[in-house]
Amino acid sequence: MKAVNIGLIGLGTVGSGTVEILRRNNRDISGRAGRDIQVSRIAVRDPGKAREVDIAGIPLGDDPMLVVDDPEVEIVVELVGGDTLAREVVLRAIENGKHVVTANKALIALHGNEVFAKAQEKGVMVAFEAAVAGGIPIIKSLREGLSANRIEWVAGIINGTCNYILTRMENDGLDFSDVLRDAQALGYAEADPAFDIEGIDAAHKLTILASIAFGIPLQFDRVHVEGITGVSLEDIRYAGELGYRIKHLGITRRQHHGIELRVHPVLIPAKRLIANVHGVMNAALIRADAVGPTLFYGAGAGTEPTGSAVVADIVDVVRALTSDPDNRVPHLAFQPGALARLPIMPMEDVVTAGYLRLRVVNRPGVLAAITRIFGDRDISIDTVLQRGHDEENGEVTIIMLTHNTRDENLAGAISEVEDLSVVIGRINLIRLENLA
Amino acid sequence: MKAVNIGLIGLGTVGSGTVEILRRNNRDISGRAGRDIQVSRIAVRDPGKAREVDIAGIPLGDDPMLVVDDPEVEIVVELVGGDTLAREVVLRAIENGKHVVTANKALIALHGNEVFAKAQEKGVMVAFEAAVAGGIPIIKSLREGLSANRIEWVAGIINGTCNYILTRMENDGLDFSDVLRDAQALGYAEADPAFDIEGIDAAHKLTILASIAFGIPLQFDRVHVEGITGVSLEDIRYAGELGYRIKHLGITRRQHHGIELRVHPVLIPAKRLIANVHGVMNAALIRADAVGPTLFYGAGAGTEPTGSAVVADIVDVVRALTSDPDNRVPHLAFQPGALARLPIMPMEDVVTAGYLRLRVVNRPGVLAAITRIFGDRDISIDTVLQRGHDEENGEVTIIMLTHNTRDENLAGAISEVEDLSVVIGRINLIRLENLA
Numbered sequence: 128m129k130a131v132n133i134g135l136i137g138l139g140t141v142g143s144g145t146v147e148i149l150r151r152n153n154r155d156i157s158g159r160a161g162r163d164i165q166v167s168r169i170a171v172r173d174p175g176k177a178r179e180v181d182i183a184g185i186p187l188g189d190d191p192m193l194v195v196d197d198p199e200v201e202i203v204v205e206l207v208g209g210d211t212l213a214r215e216v217v218l219r220a221i222e223n224g225k226h227v228v229t230a231n232k233a234l235i236a237l238h239g240n241e242v243f244a245k246a247q248e249k250g251v252m253v254a255f256e257a258a259v260a261g262g263i264p265i266i267k268s269l270r271e272g273l274s275a276n277r278i279e280w281v282a283g284i285i286n287g288t289c290n291y292i293l294t295r296m297e298n299d300g301l302d303f304s305d306v307l308r309d310a311q312a313l314g315y316a317e318a319d320p321a322f323d324i325e326g327i328d329a330a331h332k333l334t335i336l337a338s339i340a341f342g343i344p345l346q347f348d349r350v351h352v353e354g355i356t357g358v359s360l361e362d363i364r365y366a367g368e369l370g371y372r373i374k375h376l377g378i379t380r381r382q383h384h385g386i387e388l389r390v391h392p393v394l395i396p397a398k399r400l401i402a403n404v405h406g407v408m409n410a411a412l413i414r415a416d417a418v419g420p421t422l423f424y425g426a427g428a429g430t431e432p433t434g435s436a437v438v439a440d441i442v443d444v445v446r447a448l449t450s451d452p453d454n455r456v457p458h459l460a461f462q463p464g465a466l467a468r469l470p471i472m473p474m475e476d477v478v479t480a481g482y483l484r485l486r487v488v489n490r491p492g493v494l495a496a497i498t499r500i501f502g503d504r505d506i507s508i509d510t511v512l513q514r515g516h517d518e519e520n521g522e523v524t525i526i527m528l529t530h531n532t533r534d535e536n537l538a539g540a541i542s543e544v545e546d547l548s549v550v551i552g553r554i555n556l557i558r559l560e561n562l563a
Numbered sequence: 564m565k566a567v568n569i570g571l572i573g574l575g576t577v578g579s580g581t582v583e584i585l586r587r588n589n590r591d592i593s594g595r596a597g598r599d600i601q602v603s604r605i606a607v608r609d610p611g612k613a614r615e616v617d618i619a620g621i622p623l624g625d626d627p628m629l630v631v632d633d634p635e636v637e638i639v640v641e642l643v644g645g646d647t648l649a650r651e652v653v654l655r656a657i658e659n660g661k662h663v664v665t666a667n668k669a670l671i672a673l674h675g676n677e678v679f680a681k682a683q684e685k686g687v688m689v690a691f692e693a694a695v696a697g698g699i700p701i702i703k704s705l706r707e708g709l710s711a712n713r714i715e716w717v718a719g720i721i722n723g724t725c726n727y728i729l730t731r732m733e734n735d736g737l738d739f740s741d742v743l744r745d746a747q748a749l750g751y752a753e754a755d756p757a758f759d760i761e762g763i764d765a766a767h768k769l770t771i772l773a774s775i776a777f778g779i780p781l782q783f784d785r786v787h788v789e790g791i792t793g794v795s796l797e798d799i800r801y802a803g804e805l806g807y808r809i810k811h812l813g814i815t816r817r818q819h820h821g822i823e824l825r826v827h828p829v830l831i832p833a834k835r836l837i838a839n840v841h842g843v844m845n846a847a848l849i850r851a852d853a854v855g856p857t858l859f860y861g862a863g864a865g866t867e868p869t870g871s872a873v874v875a876d877i878v879d880v881v882r883a884l885t886s887d888p889d890n891r892v893p894h895l896a897f898q899p900g901a902l903a904r905l906p907i908m909p910m911e912d913v914v915t916a917g918y919l920r921l922r923v924v925n926r927p928g929v930l931a932a933i934t935r936i937f938g939d940r941d942i943s944i945d946t947v948l949q950r951g952h953d954e955e956n957g958e959v960t961i962i963m964l965t966h967n968t969r970d971e972n973l974a975g976a977i978s979e980v981e982d983l984s985v986v987i988g989r990i991n992l993i994r995l996e997n998l999a
Contacts (some may be wrong), residue, residue, distance in 0.1 A: 450890065
């Protein structure tokens with residue numbers, strides 16, 4: 128049977144991995160797909176650049192539109208990243224009736240609704256497994272493997288840079304800034320790390336996970352986003368003493384009145400499997416009504432892990448080439464007509480427990496004054512940690528764990544406590560989830 | 564669009580879960596599948612028996628062949644278990660041109676080659692996600708999610724009963740027989756537990772995993788099978804002291820000259836994620852060339868977790884109803900013509916490290932005599948643990964960890980050491996895998 132022609136746009140980290148895997152595992156892949164798969168045309172920014180990957184014999188140019196308009200190309204693989212050129216390229220490929228595979232989380236999170244509507248109209252597939260958690264087949268697992276279930280929540284370590292930094296801080300007792308420098312030197316963090324450590328990257332991925340979990344449109348602008356810059360070594364140590372680890376999670380949860388959609392650091396019980404996912408590795412913990420908890424773990428980034436997801440998508444698309452478009456796996460898990468209109472909840476309404484670190488003047492009545500404020504707002508305190516030998520210059524650190532409470536209540540109590548004259552500086556809040 | 568009619572055979576644990584999920588999550592499921600799915604006919608052994616699950620309005624009889632021969636039924640769901648009636652029912656369903664979904668690991672492990680050949684001939688699908696690791700979508704992940712990869716090995720906790728027993732022994736310091744009694748009382752172990760604790764159930768599942776990982780025919784009779792009855796509380800404690808946990812694993816690994824296929828207890832480093840999978844939960848750790856390590860965790864048994872996998876298979880089959888049979892996901896991951904002829908390696912040729920527990924007369928020269936035997940067979944010793952205060956009646960326990968060695972060498976050395984007059988009783992061997 129005739130080989131399927133792939134047009135590749137972008138030959139950076141993921142593009143190289145994709146080409147290398149298709150070359151090296153060609154026989155296994157075609158044995159699985161039932162068709163030969165070949166890259167028939169590539170577009171890159173600089174065709175003159177030396178490449179490590181073997182692309183001998185494949186026409187290489189700098190115009191992505193030549194790939195997209197090539198009548199021989201059946202599947203366009205978009206690996207340029209960003210959301211401007213990528214959007215143009217993908218929309219034009221769809222317009223031309225071509226199927227698309229992309230690793231681009233920003234594109235899907237920001238323009239996915241537009242892209243999928245267009246794909247639906249033209250009867251083509253847009254596959255994006257590589258956009259979330261690299262090589263872990265999490266989109267497939269959630270969208271197909273758990274299709275029997277009502278998904279209750281998803282909690283994911285979906286940014287390897289953040290997980291690497293938090294792991295090194297804990298294991299090596301290093302400060303955030305020292306680990307960040309190391310991570311940059313090792314290539315685990317970008318020169319401009321804001322995208323990762325401020326949580327934007329995780330928010331893109333969580334947006335996608337929430338849509339396929341609950342069958343809702345993509346709503347990146349509704350994600351509550353916090354990064355890890357507010358997590359100190361001190362917090363990690365106190366959390367450890369209390370039996371918790373601090374992880375940067377994307378959490379989305381179905382509630383009666385809407386969907387929680389939030390990215391922030393979280394204390395989780397150290398014995399949970401997901402609390403034992405270390406370094407640059409990713410994992411997603413899903414709770415669903417029939418299957419209960421499931422966890423999916425693997426490399427969330429890197430040349431070949433991400434290439435693995437891109438190639439798996441290509442194989443899926445190849446298999447579905449001749450299928451009836453109405454019977455394909457829907458882009459957002461549910462048929463377009465079956466999408467839900469559940470609202471995203473504002474962060475104020477989200478209920479979590481809290482870890483609070485305060486510095487106070489060590490004087491009788493201080494703890495009473497603080498706990499009264501919490502009591503007045505119906506916030507129960509679960510644990511207080513204050514140790515005499517921590518005192519320095521008449522000041523002491525207090526750690527408090529609260530029971531579950533509305534985020535707005537917690538914020539109000541924190542603000543009121545911060546106004547007490549005996550409280551020094553700001554209170555550090557990290558939310559706490561049991562994830563059971 | 565017309566609903567898809569399901570004919571269900573068997574309404575025990577898994578059957579009830581399947582019906583309940585299809586009923587409760589009907590809207591979500593049809594929103595994903597694009598078609599309504601309804602159970603149109605059920606066969607059970609005793610139609611008069613009281614049932615907890617709501618099957619009002621569904622014709623119920625005791626003849627499975629009426630389901631299989633019903634022209635309205637498009638998909639036959641076989642949930643009777645065993646490999647005699649199940650085989651008949653499934654082969655006849657296929658003969659009648661119907662697609663089949665089954666949770667039956669014995670059927671697939673023992674008769675899968677015959678069943679899939681017949682299905683291929685008739686152009687129908689046989690889906691069996693529920694046959695391995697219950698609700699974890701491990702078949703889908705391996706067969707589709709990792710389709711870009713050359714799979715290197717799979718190591719799985721795929722029998723919940725064994726994992727429950729080993730976990731309780733470790734956590735509660737109980738002996739094997741005490742935990743087994745508890746497990747039976749709680750319904751985690753059958754009245755006749757041999758099938759689970761002797762490793763047969765795990766061997767069925769491993770047979771299936773190996774086939775879809777490496778694209779080889781199903782070869783249950785080639786699995787090396789050991790259960791957990793030889794693991795003592797003492798072993799679990801010594802393993803713990805040395806930084807390991809004992810898990811009952813199914814392991815299949817691609818080697819230069821063939822495929823390892825073995826089920827037995829294994830010491831694994833306690834810090835590995837899979838070593839932290841406790842109780843009745845299942846997990847499979849996969850190493851593949853492009854993606855690296857991935858792990859899939861969840862409930863391996865139970866009414867709704869297994870029903871979740873059955874229903875996911877139904878949705879998959881519904882989606883593929885109109886697809887070209889040549890472009891479907893192949894039963895054993897690879898197209899029938901692309902299956903490999905790799906031999907299964909005899910256990911003697913498998914290379915692992917070993918944990919050995921010996922009871923010896925505490926006398927000068929004993930350790931030297933033992934280690935000389937290992938040295939003569941080129942087996943290096945990694946760790947020896949012998950403690951003076953363990954001595955009792957002039958006897959002492961020695962724990963030895965060896966480096967990697969051929970299983971045949973290890974067996975030969977053990978047999979020779981057992982012949983020494985200073986060695987009391989048998990040596991307990993548990994293999995050790997680093998799983999890195």
